[in-house]
Amino acid sequence: MSSPAAQFKTDAKRITADLRHRATIQTAMGKYELVRDQRKHWFQDWEGARTLAARTKYEAVNGLDAHLLQFTRKLEARGTKVHWAGTGAQACAIILDLLQARRARVVVKSKTMTSEEIHLNDALARAGVEVVESDLGEFIVQLRGEPPYHLVFPAMHLTRDEIKEVFAKRLHDAPSNDPEELTMVARRQLRQKYLQADVGITGANFAIAETGMISITENEGNARLTAALPRTMITLMGIEKILPRYADLALFLPMLAVMGTGQALTCYNTMYGGPRQPGEADGPEEFHVVLLDNRRTLVLADVEQRDALGCIRCGACLNVCPVYRNVGGHTYGTVYGGPIGSVLTPHLRGLQEWKHLSYASSLCGACTETCPVGIDIHHHLLRNRRNASAPKTGKPDAWQRLLFKLYAATAARPAFWRLATRFGRFVQRFHGLVKGGALDPVRAWTGTRELPPIARQSFREWWKEHGTHE
């Protein structure tokens, strides 16, 4: 198996040449930008809202220890069982134990990227449990055996014909490529599963410390059915999902909707506070919350990058990222793609193995500019690069260092620079012989682009003749 870095380069090369893919994504994102901007203007003071959101999330993360305890005490007081998982494997084991103790055969899930992070579906399938994704996009990519393409739009890379094709192949039910008809097919399938399922697994968008409640926001009603119909409900969430106060949702729910999908609010916004209480007519008999660390506390310990834990997974940085828009969601090879994923993945899965994601950016800063909670995303990519090549704690690239050393020595001395200028001019005469070929030392550039020649007279040479001199 190739390294994640080699795989990334191979996949990026393939997909950037796929012009149909590029057009699909650019068109979808163009539409998103339009509605996002319309809704942003509904905020009286968008920049003020961002500042407040950043401050609130930072407060939540900085006081995570206290907030989590408050959150769990409130939950437990209403009969919820709280589980703490240090690693993804532990979280999978906890959930599997809960399923096996209840002899669960069928599980429905609503959208949870955290479960993708810990490969929960694989773990459950290995144990013989049937897992059904109930979010339409997730349902489609599950049928295709693919991971979600995007944090918010899991199937945005697919055309309706491709969806029809997979429905025909896997469900033997695809009357046409009409989105409404295809949705009806999925609904018929899913309604059966909700009724059969022994357990429903959800994620969480926010966890309110003050009230001990889980906030889930969605557009299809599938999370409500996942939570309400099976006897047991399990919510899997990263520990950073905390918000201090109930009232914070008044800012965060519209903000997430605007930046996530360009909606003023998503269609369904539900609070879950525990299992069915005496006298209540509905709700699950049992409610379990699994709190996942999985190296998030390492991000917490990193004073420079702690704000990255404030990410609300709106996907806005992916949508504006010119790299994401060209390589697409699958190329990253990890559940959290795009700019924020390139910041977080090296923390969550190892810096040396995943540092290439932090290098695969032009550092344009469109992500930071759009991030609703003000995460310093593109500068964190730079900091990851620094940490990855730090002389003692990282792995500096010896060749690259040598090149920089030579270059810096030349740039620091006028005489060397003059010599190098002339030498470069001499050498480039022969460049034509190898240009673009395997022997071309600058083939990475000349493979697809022309390189301007060193001028007959450099500026410094011109200045010598013209200038007032120092």
Add this chain to the structure above:
Amino acid sequence: MTVTLFVPCFVDLLYPQVAISAVRLFERLGHQVVVPQSPACCGQPAFNTGDWGGECRDLALQAMRTLRAAEAIVILSGSCGAMMKVFYPELFARTKHEALAREFAPKVWEFSSFLVHKLGVTDVGARFPHKVTFHDGCHGLRELRNKQPPRQLLARVQGLELIEMGAAETCCGFGGTFAVKFPAISTAMAEVKCASALETQAEYVVSCDSSCLMQIQGLADRQRQPVKTLHLAEVLAQT
């Protein structure tokens, strides 16, 4: 005023006419220009690859020490400007040179911002009867927040018509060593950029960053697209 012009390495070697245009423009406006001979580089290539140690710091220190006495340091690149103004203080944070970096940063000006904000001119007496579109270099736009100055200057150029492209603020894909570390992604980004520029049917793509223009022109030439690029200084020098 004495303008200390810092000419980045690639402008010196590949685009001397950009710096020559700037010299002529400043002289036309009645200012004196001085050009330090070294360093020829601000240290950004090393910095952006994460190599914040020796070489990068040496170049940055040399630049700060050579230029600290200057009245105003003008850089013909938003990217190198951001390096000196925004990243030197971060590079030297918590070191004994931190104070120097903080004192140095406000003296550094990106070319267009210097004209508009420091010299207070928008009409430099230029004439350029052509349709142009403007490409925002990311560092100038987002690190230095220079969205308006180049547009204010272009607005006062006689005969010039500015047609904004849809993707004006979208990165061209250059990104320094990114362009050669990930050539496929970088090239795809340039294609998106060029397509957007071509849609405007402008005759020229103008920018404050020759490095972006090298990327845009390099791709356009290879793909035989009718794109012509010019640095803002070259436009403003035309009379």
